[in-house]
Amino acid sequence: MARVVVDVMLKPEILDPQGQAVQRALPRLGFEGISDVRQGKRFELEVDGPVDDTALARIHELAESFLANTVIEDFTVKVEEVAEAGK
């Protein structure tokens, strides 16, 4: 089994008030020196069977049509090695 991670972020030119609220809270918590925060979404897809080009192409399509709204968001797809427990 393999894991495919889809990261979705608002396009850079779009205002992210949630990220700004997080950034503004940082000095209050004692974290200095962080000038900007942008918040996104991460999807972890557990894929049955091999993650070959066909599977990745389908996941790309899924990300483009559903997980992200490409009018306002960008996304990346990457395969992640899953460390299997007990080995």
Place this chain on the structure above:
Amino acid sequence: MTARIGVVTFPGSLDDRDSRRAIRLAGAEPVALWHKDKDLKQVDAVVLPGGFSYGDYLRAGAISRFSPVMGTVIEQAKSGMPVLGICNGFQILTEAHLLPGGMLGNDHLHFICRDQKLKVENAETAWTADYESGQEIHIPLKNMDGRYVADERTLDMLEAEGRVVFRYVVGGDTSHGHGHVNPDGYGNPNGSLRDIAGITNEAGNVVGLMPHPEHAVEPLVGSGRTDGLPFFTSILKKLVNA
């Protein structure tokens, strides 16, 4: 003969009943449609009502857009059937790419609920013909994700083609701050680009807006204004005269 106007109920829809009531008050026949049905029961037009369909999970409107009923709505809207999306319905229309741009959380991060002043910019769509261009109306607004965004090119195109149908009226007393309650209903309540409150597609049959005309149709209810009623009389006239 009157027109049959469908109102879709999704899981999480809130304003489907008010929409049906507004349609009836305007003199048309409201028809309840169900999100799982592909069948539109031969209606002449469809209203996608407000609410939080499918819990607004993922993004507002993102899951509803793939419901069986929307398959048919998208197909028929493309061949000219009038569709009105109010609030969550507007979000669904942008997710379905029947309208350009997208909807995001209010820039002040708060839910907002107030009477809102709007300027009618386009009184030629299927849903706004009973207004006059430049008219100011006052109807309720209530949402979390009301910030309309699109890239500059799309915004310029919408303006050039007269496809901005409603704009928030900015002005009056803004001392309460941006997006906060202004008793007169003025101001951009959510950070929408170019104060856009509603838009239409190229053909003018699909209209989406954040504020709620269906809550302003009876003198005895709510604000007492009936500024929302012309949406429903506009579409009725268009369908009956067609």
